[in-house]
Amino acid sequence: MRVGDAARQVGTSARMLRYAEQLGLVNPPRTGGGYRHYGERDLRAAALALELQARYGVTPAALAFGLRALEDPEAAGSLRRLAALRATGPSGPGTALDFETAKARRLLRLAS
Amino acid sequence: MRVGDAARQVGTSARMLRYAEQLGLVNPPRTGGGYRHYGERDLRAAALALELQARYGVTPAALAFGLRALEDPEAAGSLRRLAALRATGPSGPGTALDFETAKARRLLRLAS
DNA sequence: GCAACCTTGACAAGAAATTGTGAAGGTTTG
DNA sequence: CAAACCTTCACAATTTCTTGTCAAGGTTGC
Numbered sequence: 001m002r003v004g005d006a007a008r009q010v011g012t013s014a015r016m017l018r019y020a021e022q023l024g025l026v027n028p029p030r031t032g033g034g035y036r037h038y039g040e041r042d043l044r045a046a047a048l049a050l051e052l053q054a055r056y057g058v059t060p061a062a063l064a065f066g067l068r069a070l071e072d073p074e075a076a077g078s079l080r081r082l083a084a085l086r087a088t089g090p091s092g093p094g095t096a097l098d099f100e101t102a103k104a105r106r107l108l109r110l111a112s
Numbered sequence: 113m114r115v116g117d118a119a120r121q122v123g124t125s126a127r128m129l130r131y132a133e134q135l136g137l138v139n140p141p142r143t144g145g146g147y148r149h150y151g152e153r154d155l156r157a158a159a160l161a162l163e164l165q166a167r168y169g170v171t172p173a174a175l176a177f178g179l180r181a182l183e184d185p186e187a188a189g190s191l192r193r194l195a196a197l198r199a200t201g202p203s204g205p206g207t208a209l210d211f212e213t214a215k216a217r218r219l220l221r222l223a224s
Numbered sequence: 225g226c227a228a229c230c231t232t233g234a235c236a237a238g239a240a241a242t243t244g245t246g247a248a249g250g251t252t253t254g
Numbered sequence: 255c256a257a258a259c260c261t262t263c264a265c266a267a268t269t270t271c272t273t274g275t276c277a278a279g280g281t282t283g284c
Contacts, residue, residue, distance in 0.1 A: 002252095004259070014260090015243060027198050033251045035260055045197035052190055059270080061241070062174035066181035066191050067198075078164055079178050085157035086139050086179075114282095116229070126230090127273060145281045147230055171240080171271070 003028075006038035010047045017046060023064040025049040115140075118150035122159045129158060135176040137161040 006028075007014045020026050021036070026049065028042040038046070053063055068075050118140075119126045132138050133148070138161065140154040150158070165175055180187050 002260070013243075015245090018262095019242075025194070025198065027200055029200055031251085031260095033260080034262095035251070041197050045194060048190070048194050048197060052194065055190075056177065056180070056187065058173070058177050059241070061170070062177040063191075063194075065168065065170050065174040065178050066187070067195055068168070069178035069181040070188060070191055071195060075168065075178070076182060078160070078167075079175075079182055082137070082157060082160050082164065082175075083179055083183060085153050085160060086137065088139055088141055114230070125273075127275085130232095131272070143230095143281085145230080146232095147281070173271070 001038045001043070003036045003038065006036075006043060006046065009038075009043055010050060012046070012050060020046060020049055020060060023060050024067065025060060025064055113150045113155070115148045115150065118148075118155060118158065121150075121155055122162060124158070124162060132158060132161055132172060135172050136179065137172060137176055 001009070003014045003017055007017050010017075017026065017036075017038075021028065026042055026045045028036045028038045031037050049060070049063060052058075053060060056063075058066070069079055070076065113121070115126045115129055119129050122129075129138065129148075129150075133140065138154055138157045140148045140150045143149050161172070161175060164170075165172060168175075170178070181191055182188065
């Protein structure tokens, strides 16, 4: 199946299928003449890519980076370090007062 | 350390630090008055986020989705399915002729 | 209490990604 | 061989993301 029909099948444009390929989201083989040939798997990959973009509200490029996060160990490592740092720091309970509690306290003080 | 100083430390703007927080890239605790309080870890998270954006040439949003790919099992699962489909289909060698080879063959045919 | 900073929210400027379209030419299939 | 499709490339339209800025008000620390 060629790119035009594939696009109709999955509900997008041929242009977008080529763009998705450039981003590494799909990878259809080529015929001897250079035509993209979409098989069953390629169609499902394209359809899934579109569905995930919608489900997670992300761009094609973000989806591609998500794939990289899972496949490239170096990227995965960096991201895990970020994930570890991002979690609220070494501050135990009591380091920062609870916002609402403090606000209520202020209001009480004003009211008295 | 408050957001303004933190921004100067890591070489960005206060606006961007808030945006990064909104995307889930950093998560500084708050003071009783609601001020963001950047500790050592928060500063390093912010700096690392910026560095990874540059290193991988991705947007803050893509970076955030990369984190999700590693942390959210459902997202990870979907992405792995995509990764599996994306690999060149069930076509063994011979299913699609090599492009360059075929082209050379055509040229030879023309030349004869 | 005051200066300097912060908060959220909204709007708008700017940059970048996404998508369309056309040109020049090659492939496929009947 | 001819119609219909494809290729890549480049440019442009669009949309979205990113970033700045302002307003109205609250916090902090001297």
